[in-house]
Amino acid sequence: MGGVSTAGRDPGLQPERTRLAWRRTTLSAAVAAVLAVRATLHGGASATAVVGCALCCALWLGFLRVAHHRIRALAAEARPPALAPRHATAAALCAVAMAVCAVVLVV
Amino acid sequence: MSEFVRNVRLWFAPERVREEGGTPDYRFSLANERTFLAWLRTALALIGGGFAVDQFLPDLRWAWRVGLALALLGAGVLCSLRAVNHYVRCERAMRRGEDLPASRFPAVLSLVVAVVAVAMVVVVLVGWAG
Numbered sequence: 632m633g634g635v636s637t638a639g640r641d642p643g644l645q646p647e648r649t650r651l652a653w654r655r656t657t658l659s660a661a662v663a664a665v666l667a668v669r670a671t672l673h674g675g676a677s678a679t680a681v682v683g684c685a686l687c688c689a690l691w692l693g694f695l696r697v698a699h700h701r702i703r704a705l706a707a708e709a710r711p712p713a714l715a716p717r718h719a720t721a722a723a724l725c726a727v728a729m730a731v732c733a734v735v736l737v738v
Numbered sequence: 739m740s741e742f743v744r745n746v747r748l749w750f751a752p753e754r755v756r757e758e759g760g761t762p763d764y765r766f767s768l769a770n771e772r773t774f775l776a777w778l779r780t781a782l783a784l785i786g787g788g789f790a791v792d793q794f795l796p797d798l799r800w801a802w803r804v805g806l807a808l809a810l811l812g813a814g815v816l817c818s819l820r821a822v823n824h825y826v827r828c829e830r831a832m833r834r835g836e837d838l839p840a841s842r843f844p845a846v847l848s849l850v851v852a853v854v855a856v857a858m859v860v861v862v863l864v865g866w867a868g
Contacts, residue, residue, distance in 0.1 A: 645768045652775040659782040666789035673793060693779060713767035715824050720749040720772055726818035730785045730811045737792045737807045 646705045654700040656722075663729055664691040670736045683732040690732070694725040748826050759833035770828050777821035780847075785812035795862065802861050806854060813850050 666686035671680045697718055705711045788810035795803055820843050827839045 636780070641765065643765065645765045648774055649768045649775075652750055652772045656775045656779050656782070659779045659786070663782050663786045663789065666786055666793070670789055670793055710764045713761075713764070713829060714774070714825075716749050716751070716822070716829070719771075719822050719825050722778060723781075723818040723822040726781050726785065727764045727815050729782075730788070730815045730818075733788050733811050734808065735789065737811070738802055 635705055638705050641709075648710055650702050655699045656700055660691050660694045660725070660729070663733075664688055666738060667729070667732060670733075674736065680736055683735045685728055687732045690729050692723045694722060697722050697725070740755070742823075745823055745826055748830070749822055752753065759835060762832040765772050767829065768833055770825060770832070774825040777824070777837075778818055781814045781818035781821060784817060784851075788814065791858070795858075795865075798861060798865050806858060809850070809854050813847065813854075817847060835857050 664687045667684050671684035674680050701714060701718060788807045791807045791810060792803060795806075798806075824839070824841065824843070831838050
């Protein structure tokens with residue numbers, strides 16, 4: 632990735648920008664997971680809350696896995712293939728499941 | 739509605755997206771992917787906002803606090819589902835050489851966020867006064 636092979640390199644740095652977009656999104660998911668941990672600790676750490684919090688952390692790991700997979704695919708080729716809808720769905724479902732855990736923690 | 743169901747099937751079946759039309763310039767697909775990720779970040783921010791309302795406004799009455807938090811969380815869920823749907827639709831339109839789909843969603847989301855923001859200001863002010 633750090634290689635400076637100028638041949639066949641996209642001057643718009645599209646793969647790099649996409650990689651950073653994945654990083655930013657992973658960071659956003661981390662913020663949501665941290666808020667879930669905070670909610671659990673302040674809510675007196677009931678059994679339901681702990682399960683919800685653990686699920687949020689697991690979902691963050693799942694998201695990290697999708698992002699890592701994609702980042703490696705982006706780095707592997709000069710012209711990376713489009714993101715498979717299945718992976719896009721997996722990433723979005725992680726966000727949805729986090730929201731469901733949040734509902735459990737909030738109510 | 740059947741159009742939506744067909745789209746949902748495509749979410750899980752990348753081969754079927756690839757069956758149609760030609761492969762667009764990879765840079766367009768990457769731009770589409772970044773747009774998808776930007777929407778996903780918006781969704782995650784809304785979910786974070788739901789947590790934040792619950793935790794950082796503890797003096798509110800339970801109903802208001804939970805209501806606002808649920809509104810933000812619901813917006814987050816809709817936003818992330820719509821992100822995938824829009825990604826798949828754009829990808830398909832690019833393969834077929836059609837115009838990109840137009841969408842009412844950004845306007846609706848802006849209105850929802852504006853309403854929640856106004857409600858929050860009112861609720862916090864009333865909470866202080868009371």
